Every structure is written in structure tokens, then in C-alpha cells.
Amino acid sequence: EGKMLTNISNVLRACAQRNISHLFVFYFKKCDVFKLDEAPATQVVMTRDEGLQYYRTMQTMRRMELKADQLYKQKIIRGFCHLYDGQEACAVGIEASINLKDHLITAYRAHGYTLTRGGTVKEIMAELTGRRGGIAKGKGGSMHMYCKHFYGGNGIVGAQVPLGAGVALACKYKGTDELCVCLYGDGAANQGQIFETYNMAALWKLPVIFICENNRYGMGTSVERAAASTDYFKRGEFIPGLRVDGMDILCVREATRFAADHCRSGKGPILMELQTYRYHGHSMSDPGVSYRTREEIQEVRSKSDPISLLKDRLLSNNMASVEELKEIDVEVRKEIEDAAQFATTDPEPPLEELCNHIFSNNPPVEVRGTNPWAKLKSLS
């Protein structure tokens, strides 16, 4: 304890010497609300430590996705690869206001969430390259990554939404104060099963935060061409909603905090729309410029990049130094390089494991191979 106090006073002294702010208060305009009397806080405190942690995580996420882009172009990653760069503030902001005992489920643009939910860059990248060290041992790939209280990674658009409400049902059933964050995109928002889920979640007051990550395009279809109403935060009709700047991590964090309080106080579901943007196309096979202009992409990058926004805040309010942030960048770069190195050298899963994991807690079964003489073994 004495040691801890010494450390704290050392840090404070160092801060005072460098004239560093330990925390700062930020002001935001009130976000759009729907069927809510209150709204998320407009006066927000961010500490230096929080800022640095958000910066590190978002930068890690950004570099990880860009590395995945590289590896995909080298054909080391194959199949589907939906990248999250541009949307980092969403994943990091959400996680900042929930905890790892809570639950989260999303669709296929999931690498960022796999990271915030406890996956390592190494095991995420190795899953993308289909190696045995991958988070799903190479058997899931980009869209099917799982870890504790993180239910993927789901490939069927919209299917994750009822699943998320089901997880919330389990939370309520067990009598915990856990909640489930259930994400979907602007494209998925038009799926019928989502409306079925809204109905049941509201009826049964399930502790679920529905979050629509509106990045303006469902694959190649802009929101105006897909939705009769693009007010996604209102589409829950009888579910209260809020619309939030998804490029600003503090906005996302405060909105999530507000939403989590709502759920945990037994009021039932709530819906958050995060207005965000993806720099890449829908997936690696989409250049992303046939349905939107390069100017638009460039404008978002220069004016609204979530990492730049945070960096500016930290620097201009003396919360961190340029050197500190550069040091984080270097560390992040190294972590990504090491992970990529692992992901490209780790061997593929052994053929003997082809048929494993069909059934849980089951005696071994025989699985028919490609021909009648190929009798393969499946272990749980």
C-alpha cells in the first residue's frame, strides 16, 4: 500500500513537471433521443489513463485491420474479410461502459469486437489465416470468432439479433444484472427477424442494448436506397432510442453507459444508433468506390477519423505528449508484426482434427469421408 501511494505521488509529480492534465472535461451537444425523457451526459470526464488506453486499443484495432488487408492482398487470408477500420470508436467506446461479465454479439464485421472482448491480436490474425493457433483453431475464419461472453462473429445478416435477445433472456432468467449488447448494421436493420426480436425484447423487458452501427452503406446500397426510414434509432417503435456520433469515442461511451443503466434498472431494451463509417469496402472483394466517392471517404478520414479525434483531444488538452503517443504507435506496430509473423508461420490445423467438434460432450463418432472407405473420427 505504501508502495502504491509512492507510485501515485511519483506519477502526479511527473505530470505536474510535464504540465500534463490528469483529466479533462469535455462538452457535447445532446444527442437525438426517441421516447426518452433523459439523455446521455453532455459533460464528460475523460482521464489521461482512459484516453491512453482508448488510443492504444483503437490504434491496435486499426493496425490489425490494415495488416489483414495486406495479408488478404497477398492471398494469405482468403474468403470473406470484412474490415472495421473507421469504426473503432464504436467497439472501444461500447466496451468502455460495459464489463466482461456482460455479453456481446455482432455480425460479420467482428474482428474489432473479438479484440475488445478478450481475444488477442495473435489469435485473431491466426484465425484469419486459418491456422491452428487461431481463436477458433482455424475452423471458423473471419466471421466466426468466439470467446467468453462473446457470441461471434455471425455470417447470416440479422440472425445475431434474436440470438442476442436470447442471451439477454438468459441473463434475466438467471437473475444476474448482466446485459447483452446486440449489434447489427444499417443493412440488417431491415430484416424481419429484428422486428420480431424488438417485439419480444420489449414484451419481456429483456436487458438488451440493440445497437445499429450505421455506416451508411449495406454492402453497395446506401441507406437512402434501402430504408423507407433511415432514423434507425426510431425503428424500435416502442423501444426508446438514441442516435449517437459513432466517430467520437466519448459519445459512444456515454451513450452506452446511459443505455446500460437503462437495462440494468429493469426498464427493458433500448436501441442505439451509432453513426459511423467504414473506410474499406463492404469486404475485401469490394473496392468500395463504385457506390460512394473517394472524396467522401477522404472527407471522413480528414475530419472525423476516430483515432485522430482522440489524439487531438489528448494533445491539445495536454493530456499526453506527442512522444508518448508515438511510443504507443511503435508498440502497437510491433504487436501487429509479431502477430502477423505468428499468423503466417503457424501451421494449419491437422487433418486428424477435420471432423472434431461436431458434438459437445459426446462419445467419439464416426464420420463419413468423401468416399465410403474414408471413415473419419470425430471427437468432442
Place this chain on the structure above:
Amino acid sequence: MAASLRCFLRSGKRAVLVAVRRGFHSSSPAAVQVTVRDALNQAMDEELERDERVFLLGEEVAQYDGAYKVSRGLWKKYGDKRIIDTPISEMGFAGIAVGAAMAGLRPICEFMTFNFSMQAIDQVINSAAKTYYMSAGLQSVPIVFRGPNGASAGVAAQHSQCFAAWYAHCPGLKVVSPWNSEDAKGLLKAAIRDDNPVVFLENELMYGVPFEVSDESQSKDFTIPIGKAKVERQGSHITLVSHSRFVGHCLDAAAVLAKEGVDCEVINLRTIRPMDVECIEGSVMKTNHLVTVEGGWPQFGVGAEICARIMEGPAFNFLDAPVTRVTGVDIPMPYAKILEENSLPQVKDIIFSVKKTLNV
């Protein structure tokens, strides 16, 4: 030990009593007769009591006591938390059930009939069946999807389809199809206790049929292993393999054929996937003739799979004739009674097919 009395009541139309009395004479307890409906009800009641993570959801399962009264009394006993009435939202509530299973509960998801499961089939296959594999064993899905499957009576084309072949096609699922009350109880309990997604295909016409059940089936820990078929009748001339309601038809046909000197072995599959091929093979290696009987359509069906498996295995060399499939007629189910009756295998169709296969 008490005398054992075996009594078969099939199809609700004709009762054929075969009494086998063994052991020494003593005052025996009255034979316990249980309908399939009550057996299912008992199974769910016992499992709900045993494990508080088990719950039932579906349309009309709670306050209505179940569209077919299978869940009668359960809501009264267990309440809103464990017996949940859903809106008419199959895709939504099936997904919710799967999510609840992923988060550690053990849901029983009822489809009012399996025809409506088509609305939700993505959740059954892509969210439930495949997840344990995709997650390399990290995420299991202990869920049971149950409800009536196949033809009923006079409900026409959209309400009469058999989904055994569709679900049994998919790795990651177990597909169970009980015939009698003992099957229903033991297999449903096993399905609920199984940590994997199980599709449990009941039959509406069987719900009201009473069967005598064994003493051991009255135990709260009575389960029947999934993946094991049962030889309902021993025979030496020909093997009949069936599942669900048509097992009864096979036994009826066997009784008629016995009088003509044809001795049929009748196998009740009990589980469609994983199929107990060894049981069929063992039987075929003894009888040298095989007839499959099902209510579903012929193409890509349960019988088709049995044929393929027999061809690929040791039993092929023991066949004295090609395998014969008796199936539903390859048409959407018509409404008029005479048309409907002639759309499904009748006992006379089975008898005819047996004789053709045996060339008698």
C-alpha cells in the same frame, strides 16, 4: 418378477393384442398405459423439475396448455419464467432460444408443427447446428426443437410435410423420431439432457395413442440412448425399417403376413441422425431382404439414405433383392380424405411391397 404383458395398440383403429406371459404366476400390478402425449408431458415435467436451466417456449405452450395439449399443466406448475408463450414469430423466438442456450440455459423450443420451422430453419441450422464446430468447441448449444412432424389428418399441403430428411441432412444436429410412449419419454429426456441441438420429431396422430410402458420407464432417470434403433419384432424372412407412426403400420403388416407364413423383422429407427445402420445391417445379414417405410417423400429421403448406406456396407452382399422403399406419394398433400389416405403408405402397401421384394 411380475408377469410381463406386451400389448400393442396401433393407429387407434384396430387393436391387435399379443400377450406373452413369462415367469411364475403371482399377483401383478396393473399394466401402466400411457399415451404418447402424456409421456412427452411427463418427460418435460421431470426434466423441468430436475434442472432449473430447462425451460419451454413456443406458441400457446403456457396458458393454452399447448396447441395439442402436450404441455398441459406445466405452466400452472412452473409459471411464466419457465413456460413461455411467444408471439407468432418463429424466426425470432427460435433465435432467442438458441441465444439462451448459448448463454447457458437449456431451452425446449416448440414449433407448433415442423412446417412452421421453415420460418426459423436458418436459426436451427446456421446458429444452432454449426456453432460448436465453427467455434472449435468453444460454444455449445444445448437446445431441443420439438413439435409434430409429418402428415396429420385433413390439414392439407402446407401443414403435412415431413422434415426428417431435411434436418437429418445436416451435421451438428441430432434428429430423433419416436414412435410409441416409451420412445417419446425416454428420447425426449435424453434430448433435453443432451448438450447438443436435437430436432425432436413428434407425430400428431400418435399423441392420443396409449401404449403399455415398462416399469423402468416410470423412473425419473429413464432415458433411451439417442442413436440406437430398436427391434420391435424379431423375424427371419425380411427386415422392415421405419420411424414414427409407420412403425405401427409395419407391425400391423407383419401380423397379417405372419398368418401367410412370412416372418418380418420390424426395426424402429427411433433416431434418424445418427442412424443406427449397424442394427439394420445386422438384421439384413440375417433376413437378406429389406423394405424401408416412411411417411415422407421418396426423393432424397430417409429410405434413400438407408439404401445408400446398405450398399456401402457389409450387408449389401447379403441382399437377395434390391432394397424397396415405401414412402409417401411424391405430391403435395391433398385434402380430400380418399386422396389423403392414398398419399401415405397404408398397411396393404407394405404387405404388397414385402411380397414383391420376397417375390412371393
